[in-house]
Amino acid sequence: MTSVPTLPARRRTMRWRDRDALYGYLFSAPAVLGSLAFVIAPLIAVVWYSLHEWNVLANTFTFIGGENYTRMLTDAALHDSLWASLWFSLGVLVLNMTLALALAVLLNQHLPGTTLFRVLFFSPVVVSLVAWTIVWGFLLQADNGVNAFLAALGVTGPNWLRGSVTAMIAVVVVQVFKNVGLNMVLFLAALQGVPEDIGEAARLDGAGAWRRFTSITLPMISPTMLLVGILTLVGSLETFALIDVLTDGGPGTSTTVLVFYLYRQAFEFNQFGYASAIAVLLFVIVLALTLLQWQTRKKWVFHES
Template identity: 70%
Template structure:
């Protein structure tokens, strides 16, 4: 018994120190007005939450967050699944393409974002071919550009997860379906998708949570602009806490972010019974 507790102690201690304690502290800070410059820490109760409800910038911030998350999740999962299906075929050169698509995952996020920042400038590499707008300084294209940069960065991870799931599907099922005259689309819809649905659930949760935590890409590429068109919740939290030194209000935004992530994760977990194989 003691040996078992000793084995789990490091994991439990890490969860308490780095997860539970910070959550409690953020909740405590959200009930205070903390001015680092003036060295004051005053209890204000629910004032920060009232300010949150009345914040005129919050609707646009939440709208930008929802747009970024939706675009990223849909494009990432769709492209990752498509690439996995293609690379699962017995064709020459698939190993090389697997490496090419996965390599951005291991590249430094900051380096990746800086390079794309140069490529998407008005006179950057992309416009030398397309002669398009200033992608990062136009309200109609800035969010799209940020989403595409993030999709290309992480699509390889979901692709590998989907590829592993596809290779675990029994070939006997495919052979039986072809013998019965099922079309390729019917086989994919009736056999492949149900059997890889647990992996789809996993990648969906990971991608949704990751999309709500995006910061470096926004900070480097657009700084939340033009206007507030790309100011997502995490970047707005950073502005309030570390640029305007409103740490109490920034903590309140952190609580809001935590509740949104928790709600979406629980929603996906509850909905799994309707579409994930073996969960009904």
């Protein structure tokens, strides 16, 4: 787009550039204005609500400054939910990425039946969440489903949804099985974009399969891993319906993640002001984590050029 030789041509280019900027604004206008109207403005409104005590039932809306935020410091239930969110998101991120990559690698081996398996692994993505959680509710009972299967192997399974640790494991696994297909497809697409000749060259140089995977394939697909990682993390921090149906935040407060706590404050306790403050906190956390992942990308994301 540079070096244009003759003078008249350059002048034309200058005019073209000016007009080009106008096109830039016009092209991006729907997205930018839409974002202002339907993302930024509501966010500002939520910040505004968070400075108020707002009880919808009593119809009170009183300015209380930063009180909702200082309340957060001493709200033990909020702190519990932050820990729950941490474990849940970490679990989903690690398990989802690992499983998605493993499935993608398996499906990239040109094995018989690959097309069929690709559909099977993807199918939960389109199954309704309601049906999905109902079935898993059945499967995770104390002495049936998964545990009946374990018993056949001679293992006594735990009462999944009734122990704090096992309930967390259960919601992580059910969430991952539901959505891993999408990430799997993204990884599969990335793997198919890795040129085969590089791996072949390394193989001839005597590099083993694992070595070829870690030092060639992984770096080549690291940009996909970054994006998939961000999307999965944001998605995990927004998980609500699954927990609502499977554990209702319990036992105790062990699976009450932040969004669930926010929902509870707003729609069960009718404390819209405090819930808005939690919403602001949630937004800040998501933003910070995303920026962190983005900032550290230079360390591990490989660029072809």
